[in-house]
Amino acid sequence: MKTIIEPFKIKSVEPIYFTTKEERIDILKNAFYNPFLIRSNDVLIDLLTDSGTSAMSSNQWAGIMRGDESYAGSPSFFRFEETIQQITGMPLVIPTHQGRASEKILFSILGGKEKYFVSNTLFDTTRANIEFSGAEGVDFICEEGKLPSIPAPFKGNMDTDSLIKFIATKGAENIPLCIITVTNNSGGGQPVSMANIKAVKKICTENNIPLFIDACRFAENSYFIKLREDGYADKPVNEIAKELFSYADGCTMSAKKDAFANIGGFLAMHDEALALQCRNLLVITEGFPTYGGLAGRDLEAIAIGLMEVMDEHYLQYRIRSIEYLTNKLIAEGVPVMQPAGGHAVYIDAKAFLDHIPVEQYPGQALVGALYLEGGIRSVEIGSLMFGKYGEDGKLIPGQMELVRLAIPRRVYTQSHIDYVAEVIIEVFQNRKSIKGLKIIEEAPMLRHFTAKLQPVE
Ligand code: F0G
DSSP, X not given: OOOOOOSSOOSOOOOOOOOOHHHHHHHHHHTTTOGGGSOXXXXXXXXXXXXXXXXXXXXXXXXXXXXXXXXXXOHHHHHHHHHHHHHHOOSEEEEESSHHHHHHHHHHHHOOTTOEEEESOOOHHHHHHHHHTTOEEEEOBOGGGGOTTSOOTTTTOBOHHHHHXXXXXXXGGGOOEEEEESSBXXXXXXXXXXXXXXXXXXXXXXXXXXXXXXXXXXXXXXHHHHHHSTTOTTSOHHHHHHHHHHTOSEEEEETTSTTXXXXXXXXXXXXXXXHHHHHHHHHHHTOOTTTTTSOHHHHHHHHHHHHHTTOHHHHHHHHHHHHHHHHHHHHTTOOBOSSOOSSEEEEEHHHHTTXXXXXXXXXXXHHHHHHHHHOEEOEEESHHHHOEEOTTSOEEOOSOOEEEEEOOTTTOOHHHHHHHHHHHHHHHHTGGGOOOEEEEEOOSSSGXXXXXXXXXX
């Protein structure tokens, strides 16, 4: 087989900024060892997130010019609405400024004290919105999903036995919604199988619990189903996506991922009464229902991006490029989540830095080391992001200690990725010199965004 190439050529470029290691030592210290506090001009290769960082296509930029900025009834909204209806089969479409705005609206309505939201794994903003409403979020990830080094085709699957038990214990009436995140971002970007979605849907139907999809990366998940699940090899990705959505009562979406947009999101659903409540909240928080939190031009860019992402040449390149970096690291013995996920490479920081205890945040320590060595920005998905304190004040760690290198869509070329691999391998060879960190300041919610840390001496 020949090399799988980037299925695009470059029309417009932007500079990246070089710094020296000496400069980065100061930058990291001044940013309190938190990558969110580093200025992006001080970053060489920015793998902090794949969210809102995509390169838009010439067609999307053309759509930006076509965008109609009418307050009500813009044709851009109707193109947006029709595209989403076509992909999801859901008739009621509500635009929002990004994924978490959809979550805020949904959980403000359905959440509240003594309620439980069940999931394969809730993303951090989803969990935070659930908890902010007074409710609790509970993850039931399958056993193989908890083991970074053991490959399995669908490590994003929900553990249906635990789900059934939980429903029996807590009572279905206290569970307003089940949410399946595709792909499972916080668990390694791993896909969920169609069979698992169907099985969860069956349990939900039997218990009268609606099922929503957190659909940020629906196209990447659908492509994994095509590659790995029996019976889907010859199906076009748009049909697979349609089937995936057909099992759901609704979805939340951040268009900053698979829609290649720099901003945007939506809620889509079948339930008229729920949609009415959502739109009532939408007008006081986001905007009028035909633009939500967006400009007409954003609605155009999203509608075009949603169709582009299902191009199978693109998806083949996308999935392959993540696998390419993952395999280079595996070849050098670097512990990574296996197999490769859909949008990011996840390093198992607990294994990489086995001399640093979880209380000293090995993931965050590795994030700092990658920045120092090569100007690469990554993010910790571990106990800084998900850790909590017990009543005794002791850290209750997150499920895993991962470092995510999220690859923005259509942005970096293969030589950028080769460079990233070289830096990680060099850091791996010198890993014993890396020190743990302690928190010196933190916020009560989503603390990883603003926490200040310093090295443990
Ligand atoms: N759900 C998932 C699975 C996500 O990955 C994100 C965002 C959201 C919801 C929220 O969407 O950012 O548009 O409000 N993930 C980004 C990331 C931030 O870096 O993974 P948003």
